[in-house]
Amino acid sequence: MQYTEVMVRYGELSTKGKNRKDFIGRLAGNVTRALQDFPEIEIHPKHDRMHIVLNGAPFDKIDQRLKLVFGIQTYSPTVKVEKNLDAIKKASLELMQATFKDGMTFKVNTRRSDHDFEYDTNQLNAMVGDYLFDNMDNLKVKMKKPDLVLRIEVRQDAIYISNQLLHGAGGMPVGTAGRAVMMLSGGIDSPVASYLAMKRGVEIDMVHFFSPPYTTEKALAKAKELTGILANYSGKINFIAVPFTEIQEQIKEKLPEGYLMTIQRRFMLQLADRIRAMRGGLAIFNGESVGQVASQTLESMVAINDVTSTPVLRPVATMDKTEIIKLAEQIGTFDLSIEPFEDCCTIFAPPRPKTKPKLDEARKLENRLDTEGMIQRAIDGMEITPIYPNQKFLDDKAEEDAELL
Ligand code: ATP
Ligand code: MG
Numbered sequence: 001m002q003y004t005e006v007m008v009r010y011g012e013l014s015t016k017g018k019n020r021k022d023f024i025g026r027l028a029g030n031v032t033r034a035l036q037d038f039p040e041i042e043i044h045p046k047h048d049r050m051h052i053v054l055n056g057a058p059f060d061k062i063d064q065r066l067k068l069v070f071g072i073q074t075y076s077p078t079v080k081v082e083k084n085l086d087a088i089k090k091a092s093l094e095l096m097q098a099t100f101k102d103g104m105t106f107k108v109n110t111r112r113s114d115h116d117f118e119y120d121t122n123q124l125n126a127m128v129g130d131y132l133f134d135n136m137d138n139l140k141v142k143m144k145k146p147d148l149v150l151r152i153e154v155r156q157d158a159i160y161i162s163n164q165l166l167h168g169a170g171g172m173p174v175g176t177a178g179r180a181v182m183m184l185s186g187g188i189d190s191p192v193a194s195y196l197a198m199k200r201g202v203e204i205d206m207v208h209f210f211s212p213p214y215t216t217e218k219a220l221a222k223a224k225e226l227t228g229i230l231a232n233y234s235g236k237i238n239f240i241a242v243p244f245t246e247i248q249e250q251i252k253e254k255l256p257e258g259y260l261m262t263i264q265r266r267f268m269l270q271l272a273d274r275i276r277a278m279r280g281g282l283a284i285f286n287g288e289s290v291g292q293v294a295s296q297t298l299e300s301m302v303a304i305n306d307v308t309s310t311p312v313l314r315p316v317a318t319m320d321k322t323e324i325i326k327l328a329e330q331i332g333t334f335d336l337s338i339e340p341f342e343d344c345c346t347i348f349a350p351p352r353p354k355t356k357p358k359l360d361e362a363r364k365l366e367n368r369l370d371t372e373g374m375i376q377r378a379i380d381g382m383e384i385t386p387i388y389p390n391q392k393f394l395d396d397k398a399e400e401d402a403e404l405l
Contacts, residue, residue, distance in 0.1 A: 035052075211245040231387055
């Protein structure tokens with residue numbers, strides 16, 4: 001079936017003028033970027049719908065991209081035909097044959113904005129329905145909740161026919177909710193948290209702490225490659241690698257073991273907050289889930305969160321591990337997340353971290369270190385890499401490239 005257009009219906013759209021304009025404008029920009037490999041396409045954002053004119057581009061390829069773009073509630077591939085009955089019948093039959101499976105029910109639903117067209121909606125419903133009956137086997141009509149609804153829209157310029165209502169990614173266009181930093185490890189949870197933040201329209205910069213030589217090139221490459229997967233949902237994402245070795249070594253050398261984890265996390269959060277401020281972000285996201293491990297008890301959150309008054313948002317805070325894993329599988333990050341390249345936290349993890357660290361104690365211990373100096377050196381050493389959808393960092397090719405450098 002050669003579709004000519006895609007009709008896009010917006011997601012959770014605020015009715016207020018300025019927000020609505022921003023929503024539609026961002027969505028149009030994000031769709032344009034997602035479909036940039038198809039220069040023949042035209043995008044027409046209107047106040048109630050967006051029309052994507054395919055000009056020959058293949059719908060199945062467009063579909064793969066479009067279903068990842070936040071802010072789209074539903075969309076329908078559509079055929080545009082001339083305003084005569086034969087053209088309507090022919091296209092309707094082709095559409096139905098392309099999507100019909102034995103035993104399915106259907107109905108025809110016509111709408112008209114051109115009231116001068118020679119047939120009204122009832123006539124069209126009846127004539128097209130009869131024609132389909134005569135030309136297809138085992139077709140059953142059902143008025144309430146049929147499997148297929150053949151929609152015919154009679155407009156001024158032409159007639160538009162579709163029979164599929166596909167579900168979009170929902171949420172809000174990335175960028176409409178402002179910017180934030182995301183603390184991305186190589187684990188299962190933070191990529192899922194990233195996805196959920198982007199789904200609410202937040203544009204994120206990834207902040208990743210690494211500790212060479214304790215962590216390998218591969219651990220860093222894994223975090224970058226995860227970012228590449230997540231960039232499918234947003235377009236390019238900036239990845240900020242922050243050296244964390246000195247801080248971890250100093251903490252390990254100078255502080256009691258029970259507080260290693262708490263103090264490390266306080267440093268991570270302070271660094272994330274500095275980077276957020278430098279980049280004009282408004283909040284910090286992470287992948288913590290209440291009670292999952294020692295550093296994620298409410299007591300630990302109190303002792304760690306103490307370093308900033310910036311909102312720290314935790315999209316997976318209340319989810320069970322099984323729920324998080326399910327989402328990780330859906331968004332395509334799970335298989336990579338479980339690859340065993342150790343990140344900086346596992347390596348310096350004490351065997352018995354405190355599950356109920358004391359805030360005063362954490363502050364006191366941290367004061368024994370050259371906090372300001374170490375933070376400054378970590379910031380000075382950070383490296384920013386723009387990462388594009390599906391960009392690879394772990395495959396053989398990426399390895400060869402790295403060896404040549
Ligand atoms: P994840 O699956 O996201 O790694 P986790 O359950 O393993 O989470 P932790 O390792 O305790 O939990 O990390 C909690 C959160 O702290 C992570 O979700 C992430 O947001 C942040 N974090 C941990 N390690 C790093 C890192 N190396 N760089 C950036 N952020 C990190
Ligand atoms: Mg982890």
